[in-house]
Amino acid sequence: MRHSASFLPSRKTRIIIGTLVGLFFAIPFVATTEYTFRDVDGHSTIHWANVFDPAKQAAYRPIWTGLGNSLLLMVVTVAIVLFVLAPTMILVNLRFSKLRRIFEFFALLPISIPAVVLVVGLAPIYLVVGRSMGTGAWTLAFAYGILVMPYAFRPIQAAIDSINMSTLSEAARSLGASWPKTVLRVLAPNLRQGLLYASLISVAVVLGEFTIASLLNRQNLQTALLVVSRQDPYVSVIFSLLALLLCFLLLVVIGRAGNVGSHKKGRRK
Amino acid sequence: MSTTSAPPAAEGSARAVRRLRPKNLSGLGLAPFGIYVFLFLALPTILAVTTGFFDKSGNFTLSNVSALADPVVLHTFWNSIWLSALTAAVGSLVGVAICYALLGIPANSPVRTFIDAVAGVLAQFGGVMLAFLFIATIGRSSFIVTALRDAGIDIYASGMWLYDMPGIALVYIFFQIPLMVITFSPALQGLKPQWAEANLTLGGTRRTFWTKIGIPVLAPSFAASYLLLFANSFSAYATAAALASQGSQIIPLQIRAALTSETVLGRENLAGALAMGMIVVMALVMSGYSAIQRRADRWHL
Known part of the structure; x- marks a missing residue:
């Protein structure tokens, strides 16, 4: 068995690559965490306490508004995935198997179209949307449903x-x-x-989306972080770390659950 | 597919039931999705690509498209292309090293779950937040820069490069490496132990395994992943927008300038022309990607 796997890396190689790469990726997170504990002279938890300080809330209002909008967008986007994308995939697979390839092409197409290009064409469309459906934050979810489609397609198709x-x-x-x-x-x-995976990955995509919201002059979490960072960089950095952590946890849940699923499949074989 | 080719006897009755339901009725079920994708994917793409050919009052013009030959625009395209080529090169090489170090670690081990989740976050959802991370890490007041300055090293001696192309490239590499880990890992995991056995039986060494088998088999996957990284960097906007709040160093930032101000370089619908230029580059890169990927898939049946 040992010689058969002779292309596997040696323990030493693993440790060297792991250490170098680990450092490159850990340093920004360590340094950023240190940054959030800065005080005039030395370190304190002042910036973390500020997040919940009522006196500071006027300055942080964009973040809470943006977070609220992002949460609303997550709900509507997941609804689009569950009630438009998923039923259509069921229908295509049951009754229109000839359309499967073309459907897959369209579902994965948004990967190849940069969001910044899409936004050029979305701008006139959102003028019409604004006139007919109002300029509520939730309308952005129509664009987000397209953005998450390639990510949501794969887990649903696999299921x-x-x-x-x-x-x-x-x-x-x-x-x-x-x-x-x-x-x-x-x-x-x-x-x-x-x-479930399609929904979780859609939540992660919406949480991190900036391009379309920013260029259509909408407010979501990411655009708010950029606005607030000009007055108080610390609070933007704190929220960024928390949002990255949340995305990470979502993906861990998907990863763990995916393993459980693959176990089951293996056993069934 | 086993799901569609049921035995004829069972299929017969189902077909009889189906015949009672006109197919166009279930075709109606496709309508909501079709309309949605048309309105928010197909139409915006068509609009983005074609608005460049019209002026403000809707008359056909080539003046905006001719802007693609403007020296400023050409220079920006060149910036975008070398930024993508460079960050994709660094990202793919370091990414391959990580994939190699991960070989042999079972897919369901906690290490893999951790690395896959970190890679997913950084590669796909970082955007603006990664820019903040680097501003906090190597901005002027960060402890790394102050510590280095105390030690007599000023990394900004030649100017504040973090908010310009070098800074953008550095942060892009931070999300390109994880994307390589995600896209290339399956190919490397697909190396079969039998190939190593065959190599040994025929008197090969560890070195000949890589030169005669490993590298030739993996080359198409590597090339495909490189193109995917190139496309990823070429189309990225958020990180650069947060770092370079003013300039238009790369095409996505120039589109921002064209969208937010009435006229750039004396032209009205420049955003459309730039979008068309980006689509052309993306179409070339992505068709190369799928052509190579098809070839790579031969080894992963």
């Missing part, structure tokens, strides 16, 4: 591929279930893992 949808739906239909009932009560529960 669809891992179950036998036509058997399930035909069984449900022959027992008298209507189509909406079949999708909601039979198919969706079987796809729940894929739908």
Whole structure:
């Protein structure tokens, strides 16, 4: 067994690469954490305490507004993924298998179109959206639904591929279930893992989105961080660290759950 | 697909049921998604690419597109291209080293979960926040810079480069390396132990394994990943926008300038022309990517 795996790195190589790369990626996080504990002379928790200091809230209002908008956008974007993208994928896989390739092409297309290019074409469209639906923060979710599509597509498609949808739906239909009932009560529960990852990754994308919000003059968490950083860089840095941590935790959840899933699949084989 | 090719007997009754439902009725189910994708993906892309050909009053003009030949625009495109080429090169090489160091660590180990999650955050969701991270780390008042200054080293002796191209390149590398780890890792994990055995049986060494088998097999995946990193850097906006709040060093920042001010370089719809230029570059890079990726996939059946 040992010689068969002779292309594996030696322990020494692993340690050297791990240390060098680990340092390069750890230093900014350590230095940034140190930065948030700065005080006039020395260190204190003053900047962290400021985040919740009522006297400072006027200056930080953009961040709370932005965070509120981002949370709202997450909800609407996840709704688009669950109620527009996912049902369409079910329909395409069940009834229009000839369309699968073209559907995949469109679902992955947003990777190839830079957000900054998309925004040039979205600007006139949002003029119309603003006139017909108002300029509420939530309308930005239409653009975000497109941005998250490539990320949400893969986990949902993987879930669809891992179950036998036509058997399930035909069984449900022959027992008298209507189509909406079949999708909601039979198919969706079987796809729940894929739908969950798609939702979590969509939350992470929306949490970090800046380009479209900024260039359409909308306020979300990221644009607020940039605005507030001009008066109080410390609080922007604190919120950035927290947001990165939250994204990290979301991905850990996806990663751990994904492993559990792959175990199960392995056992079934 | 096993899901669609059920035995004919079972299929027969299902087909009879389906025949009662006209297919166009279930076709209606595709409409919401179709309309949505048309309005917010297809139409914006078409608008972005074509507005460059029209002036403010809607008349056809080539004046904006001719701006792509303007020396200032050409220089900015050149900046974008070398920034992408450089950060993709550094990112892909360091990324390969990390992927190699991770070889043999089981996919479900906590180490892998940790590294995959960190890589995912940095590669895909960092944006503005990564810029803040570096401003706090090597900004003028950071402890690293002050400590170095006390030691007699001034990293900003030749000017404040953090908010200019060198700084942008440094932070881009910080998200390019993790993207390489994400995209190249599956290819490296696909190296089969049997190939190493075959190499040994035929009298090969560790060195010949890499020169005759490993590198040739992985080369297409590496090239494809490099192109993906190039595209990623070429289309990135947030990090650069947060670092360089004023200038227009790269094309995405020049689009910002064109969108936020009425006229740039004396032209009205410059953003459209620049967007078209970006799409052309992206289309070339991404079609190269998918062509090479198809070749790379031969080894990962």
